[in-house]
Ligand SMILES: Nc1ncnc2c1ncn2[C@@H]1O[C@H](COP(=O)(O)OP(=O)(O)OP(=O)(O)O)[C@@H](O)[C@H]1O
């Protein structure tokens with residue numbers, strides 16, 4: 053159950069998407085998200101769908117693995133769906149239940165909102181699934197590099213991000229382990245009312261926090277022992293460099309965005 | 320009264336890139352009152368196997384019977400099973416969470432539905448068994464030393480008074496004295512209360528000294544299963560799967576190769592001493 057969260061997890065495979073420069077993938081994800089919010093009407097969604105599924109195919113990440121990440125946002129999805137469905141005023145009332153009504157507009161918005169959310173999650177999962185956390189932060193750091201001039205601690209922020217991403221699976225594993233250890237002592241995480249359940253989390257959360265702090269301090273110690281002192285004057289072993297496929301990818305992305313904008317303007 | 324495993328297989332993260340077949344068709348019978356050593360190279364599936372025995376991990380295929388009842392049956396009471404099959408995890412000190420030592424040890428008995436008084440009674444008893452004196456009762460478990468934490472964590476499972484006690488490398492990272500104390504205590508429990516003990520260990524010496532049966536795991540399969548002297552007879556094969564026999568096994572084998580009439584099956588220092596002295600005595604007479 054806990055392992056279902058795919059966000060922030062890398063899926064090793066040998067595909068063009070994996071080999072792309074992380075900057076391209078980051079920009080690509082942002083452009084894709086922007087595209088999603090520019091879409092108006094079925095045609096645009098059709099284009100986005102084709103684009104997204106083509107990317108999934110190219111990435112060689114099994115579809116099941118990507119969809120698994122959606123389970124975790126199911127509740128949010130459901131809430132958005134219900135709110136949009138019932139609370140959007142429209143011209144034509146389709147269904148009336150007591151004081152709640154579903155209008156044509158409501159139905160439209162609800163469906164599009166759901167698709168948008170799902171694509172948003174899939175799109176960003178696809179990026180993290182095909183990019184190692186190290187590459188990801190490398191890309192981010194380079195992309196945000198210009199902000200250093202404004203005294204934004206770009207290196208530090210990206211380092212923190214990479215550590216956070218790196219620790220997600222570790223903490224999940226740790227949670228799993230502690231949960232099992234407490235269950236072996238008869239702990240029950242599944243039954244009881246809300247208060248009982250909240251209470252039953254104490255034996256899980258206390259050891260988890262302690263372990264997180266222990267790991268953090270170990271890591272800090274290890275970094276200092278290897279003379280880490282921030283981004284100042286730090287060079288890279290593998291500086292990022294664009295290859296031909298990266299320019300091609302940019303081309304495809306711009307084309308995608310252009311089509312979306314064209315569809316929005318024309319239709 | 321026993322635990323029976325039939326064709327148990329387990330796969331981690333099935334159908335993904337991270338798929339690992341941690342157990343492959345394991346068949347075992349664990350009768351009451353045995354002291355069993357479970358050995359195997361890192362990643363051979365020992366921890367995975369023991370987590371099956373109290374139902375924490377559900378086999379991908381196969382059946383497990385506890386006292387004749389299928390633990391995967393629909394209305395089987397898993398929590399009761401966990402009280403009967405006590406499992407001490409690897410590095411159990413990481414599970415401590417209460418404000419003081421006594422309450423932490425009480426966690427298990429309380430979950431079994433005992434009254435606070437009974438739970439405390441059991442906790443005190445368990446703490447005494449692992450050698451934590453009463454003065455520590457009100458101390459925070461986080462202020463103890465590593466070895467003390469380990470003992471408190473073990474007491475947390477002992478306090479549930481399990482019929483089967485499983486310890487996953489209980490002595491990893493302890494000093495020799497602490498190691499011997501804990502193992503002696505467990506051995507004492509085994510003798511006094513007649514509980515079944517399964518000891519997962521990397522130390523061949525410990526295993527040879529305490530257990531009456533050894534199960535050797537290799538890449539998710541049971542490689543050997545038998546009395547220590549039988550298992551350690553295959554010491555060459557054990558080496559090929561990243562294990563070894565106790566040091567004394569090598570000594571007696573070397574002596575044997577050099578023409579001494581020693582028992583090659585000796586696995587503990589005591590046994591080796593006996594057979595070597597015996598051999599010398601015989602030789603002395605001949606001279
Ligand atoms: N939570 C998990 N998720 C995925 N794979 C796992 C998990 N736990 C263990 N494994 C894998 O299952 C296999 C068996 O692991 P297990 O922990 O049972 O080994 P072990 O014999 O206890 O090793 P050790 O002596 O190091 O404790 C290993 O290949 C391991 O990588």
Ligand SMILES: [Mg+2]
Pocket residue numbers: 365366367409487
């Ligand atoms: Mg283990």
